[in-house]
Amino acid sequence: MQSPDIHSIFQASADSVLENQHLGSDIHTAANKLIKCFDNQGKVLICGNGGSAADAQHLSSELLNRYDRDRRELPGISLCTDGSTLTSVANDFSYSEIFAKQIRALAAPQDIILMITTSGNSANLLSALSAAHEKGASCLILNGKDGGKLAQLLTKKDFEIRVKGNITARIQEVHGLIIHCLCELIDHHIIDK
Numbered sequence: 001m002q003s004p005d006i007h008s009i010f011q012a013s014a015d016s017v018l019e020n021q022h023l024g025s026d027i028h029t030a031a032n033k034l035i036k037c038f039d040n041q042g043k044v045l046i047c048g049n050g051g052s053a054a055d056a057q058h059l060s061s062e063l064l065n066r067y068d069r070d071r072r073e074l075p076g077i078s079l080c081t082d083g084s085t086l087t088s089v090a091n092d093f094s095y096s097e098i099f100a101k102q103i104r105a106l107a108a109p110q111d112i113i114l115m116i117t118t119s120g121n122s123a124n125l126l127s128a129l130s131a132a133h134e135k136g137a138s139c140l141i142l143n144g145k146d147g148g149k150l151a152q153l154l155t156k157k158d159f160e161i162r163v164k165g166n167i168t169a170r171i172q173e174v175h176g177l178i179i180h181c182l183c184e185l186i187d188h189h190i191i192d193k
Contacts, residue, residue, distance in 0.1 A: 016170035026161045031185035037112045043075035047099040048116035053080035067183035071190045096123040100131035109136035118171040120148025144171035
């Protein structure tokens, strides 16, 4: 079997990024929502599964510590990192509740629940969306493919950025770039205003 062509993989990634550059306006809107949340003493609770969980941790670290330049710490909290909580909820209730129970305990109306998903069909994110709505928090969704079941349940208070494409790896690569764009815009607001 022939080894994958690395040049083709790079090209596919670049093509995916360029195909999604129309999301610039949506990224600005999302950044403004996050900035307003932070300005109103809110926090951002971030969740996802698999590679999207890694993206949640990545964004959390950029907010809590710093992105590119020193600035004040921002309350961006990954709901994917507490192994004891995740496993106890999955064991005692179900895996579909691992984020919802944390949101019910931690979220307030001024907060944003930021969900990262490539398909919009994960049961635990659907439960998280429901819990966020119960708490009066708005949701920001980094989504992919056709938006899945999650996209169908969003309210006017929620906002979705949906990446075009059907290949999970390409969607995740664009999500990573969107995360960096959001951080750049947040830093600009805080540092350069």
